[in-house]
Amino acid sequence: MGDRGRGERRARFHRSAALALTLAAAPACVHFDNLEEPIELATHAGDWRDQVIYQILVDRFADADYGNNYGYAPDHMARYHGGDWAGIEQNLDYLQELGVTALWISPVIKNVDTDAGVDGYHGYWAQDLTATNPHFGDLAALRSLVAAAHEREMLVIIDIVTNHLGQLFYYDINLNGQPDILIQESGKFGKPVLHTTEYDPDFDPRGIQAFTSLGEAGPAPIIFQHDPATNHMPPLPVIFQDPAVYNRKGRTYNFADPDQLLHGDFPGGLKDVDTSRCDVKQAMVDSYARWIELTDADGFRIDTVKHVERHFWRFFTQRVRQRLAEQGKKNFFMFGEAFDGDDWLVGSFTRSDYPDAPTQEQLDAEQACAAEAGGPAITGDQLDSAFYFPQYYQVIRDVFQNGDATQKIADLWAQRPMNYGTAPTAGGVGLAPADIPVNFIDNHDVPRFLFGVADRPAAERRALLHNTLLLLFTAQGIPCLYYGTEQEFAGGNDPANREDLWGSGYATDGATFRLIRRLVDIRKDRPALRRGAVNVVWASPHTGDESDAGVIAFERQGGDAGGDYALIVINTNQARDASTLFEDTVMTVSAPPGTALVDVLASGGGTFTVAGDGTLGLTLPPVSGAILVPQGS
């Protein structure tokens, strides 16, 4: 009995102790580490020329959190598919295996959820600049991704849009308080029937006008929608609920018209913000710098920069740099997208010499705004770099896909110092914009490279892709790889070019995946390929039977590459062999005579010796290339 009593007492004691321990541990269980951990900004980026950017459309990369798959429809390309930030984090091994070093992720902020049956999965339909897109995760997930990337010495670039917000209001043209599609004219007497949607009416330089059957009735009021189910809700922060902060001129249909370019709504009803306003400038800085302060990300990719005034970019980029630098985030990289083949135009957003030639009055106004917002005076600095769309059109498309003369490459590159500027931005990444264009062969707004050559045999398509990738990884600038390229995705125009990466099984043994990895490795090994200046040593104006038709050869050396040297020779000719010579002229290189150059790309590693007169004659098969470096270097 006594033993039993002691046993019972012991058991009671054990139960009580267990309960006490449980209660003591409880507070720890309710601690949300990811949410409560303070973020400390730091400079994670070194030389941005060393980076290989990988562009990710978050919704299509990987789905690791089924809890945020709200209203998704993965069978339809224009709908949410389920990808999220957790999915990216979960697949960092894959990215590391590929060799990329910087992740450009699509916009992180809350979007219009769906509009006319199309979802805002891409992220460019901003509704709330202060909240995350819940389809991709919460702030903790985003922070976790950035932190995980940093742990692997990878950088994160966040995509942002300042030109417009989503389709959040309509123009009440007929003053009836509801969105309509209006039909005007009868189609008789030579007058066409006109359809006007109040969501997206055509540009009117006076601002969209209301009208009735009796004629115009003054400026059409704009009415914000309130539909939580589709998140057509008034924008945030609150300043964007003021109609005055929008240009309200309707949809741009002629991009050559400067007024439309800058003040028109972006096609699709995306409402153009009046970025000339000082309060808007500051609101954009506050909204977007905050995301860096919240996540410690390393750069911005900025959408639709050509639709925004340059004085905005001067204010925005400088204030963002200053604000982040004060908190320990330096070397913050901002590159902009101007979807345009006009090299001058694209470059005009990185030059610091006021390419828009503002009047003194305009400059005074600019400084007045700067003073009003606080902080130092505004200089001419703008973006650090540009998404190199002119190269996409004139080189990737025209030369590598369509066989145009390689002289176009040389000509384009030659303009870059002038068009993009050679002076690094103050407090920026310390590099001349002309030296760090963000190169790409395709992206989410254009058909994938392979779609552009879909009419060729399969083997030829891959060769063309590989040859173009060779250019991407050896040209001066920062290579940017669109997700799925490594898996040879071949989708056409948006949204067909936004395939689910999980469809590939994240294979790492494909020919293109391995090639990219190899190019990354070569680039990593060769400072000249990352940091060297560029010198075109052979470009051909020919596209016919000429011996050099299709050849482009350029050297990478100098700059910050030390004594490293690389000669890249590419034959873009899709029909025949081509050589670095034409008639009596042979390519001259700057490598010393007698230098033995070895092709580090070829598996066999062929060797070529610079002749005594400094020339180097090479013949390459169709659609092929070589990276020649001094033997033993």
Place this chain on the structure above:
Amino acid sequence: MRDAIDVIVLPSDKPIDVHALDRHDARKCCSVGSIVRGRSPPTRPSRRPSLASGTLFWPPRWLLLGAALALSSARAALAEPADPAEPADPSATVDPSETGEPDAPAESEAPEPAPPDEPSAQESTPATPTPASAPATEGPAPAEDTDESEKVKPHTAGDDDTTTAGQRPPDYADGFHFGSYGRVIAGGDATGRAPKNADIVARGSRMDESTYAELELRREDYWEKTGVRTRIVATTAFAHPVFHYNGDFNARLAVRNLYLEERDLGVAGLSFWAGARMYRGDDIYALDYWPLDNLNTIGGGVRYDFKTRTTLKLHAGLNQPTDPFYRQSVLRSPVHNQLGATEVEILDRQKLVSSARVSHVFGVGETGGIKLVGYGELHWVGAGQRELDAMNYQDLPSDLGFVAGGELSLFTGKRSTHLNLYGRYAHGLAAYGEWGAPSQLALDLTSKGAHEYVFALGGNYEVGPFGLLLGGYFRNFRNASAPEDFDDLTEGVILARPQLWLGKKRLFGLALEGSYQAQQRGVAVEQDDGTFKALFGQMGRVGIMPFLSPGGEGSYQRPHIRLMYMLTVRDAGARSLYPADDVFSRRGIDHFIAVGAEWWFGSTSYFRD
């Protein structure tokens, strides 16, 4: 999102809320019995309350009741309340036939027919072929929710448990009890179309009412320790269509009662209740209409039966008619950046309805009497805010209304013969009725100025094999907006149903029914001579209804199996109340043919105690 906005009825010229009408009609059809003031049916005849639909299972109750109350009244009323400490043995009520109420001579003299569901009781009182007129018991007032029966059979110790079988409520024994009211109709017009209520007034003939049934489960307990009786009532109701009509397993189901009542709580004659309850007084069976008091709320009340055959009842309850006047939900984004949308009740105000009713019965002769009823209601709704359009809010002020009315009942105490006269005035919020949501508001967005007055009569007379049911009312409603409009109306109906019971046991019967109804509305109609007159429609109906009555004679004797034919003649004014392509808009003459059944037994709808 912009939900509901278009159905908010604003003061002036807004269109009538069709949806609201639907809802109201639906309610009526379930026999709530009230007229939706201000939006009377005819406007949209097709959705009218009506006959077709609904209602009333009540009439009988008083019959039954009456019986109970019947005669016992006088004496009973004077009897001393029971000593709560020494309650009668409730078990005594188990078998009515054995009841031996010592002091209920009146009852024995005029044994009331037992409720139809109590064959034994009926058998025990075969001598009273005529169900005691009593419903009237308390007066002709058939239905009172409260029954005066209690007055009649006072709280003398044990006596309400020992009333004679025929006068007793179905069953007083502790335990579970079941009751029901029901009617089922199969029929249509001469072309085979489904039956449809044809009255142009809110309450007309019952012959073309649609199928409706209540199933009631009740728990009775007597607590010997305290002398308190408790009753828990749960009544469900089903409305047309039922499964055998459309094969649909979905039923139109309502919970009509769900309350607990405590009687003789501490003081004999004092009772309390709380819960969801139909709370009403006397009806006009022929019209399925409670002209004076008919409330449906969730709340509670108290009642006290004086020894002097006077009863006082007070009640207060809440309800919320489904209407944007009371409730508006809007979609909002979920908190903390969660996905999707969530509903928020931006307007969610309830209506507080309180009522007071005092009644007194003056005995006349051995079985007859006169009942006087004074009645009042107070309606109140708090201020609120609704959204007219996105983020465009409108403040709604609080609103008030009241009802004042009375009833005079004359009854013989024999064979349910009685005549009830009602007068009722409602103002403001109350003018729109219990379930009606104010429309056509005043400029301050209240129902101020809306009013309604009703004069009604109902009665029954039986002699030998003959019976005559009567019903009629005159009603005048004006909504709160000053200008006359379609919702402003004046209407009336008079209906008579003579009946004849045949056969030795009077198992068969033949009823004829004739009615005239008319309605005038506040819209001008151009006449042939180019002048304008207020819209005026009128209609006459005659019907014949042979029936089988296993319980024998009596206007309120049920069950019935019956055949029905009714001829309806409507004038151009009446036809104009229906929209184009509604058959009633085209037909000057209509035929209704049906077979049906009606029953009631054993539910609180038919007895009070």
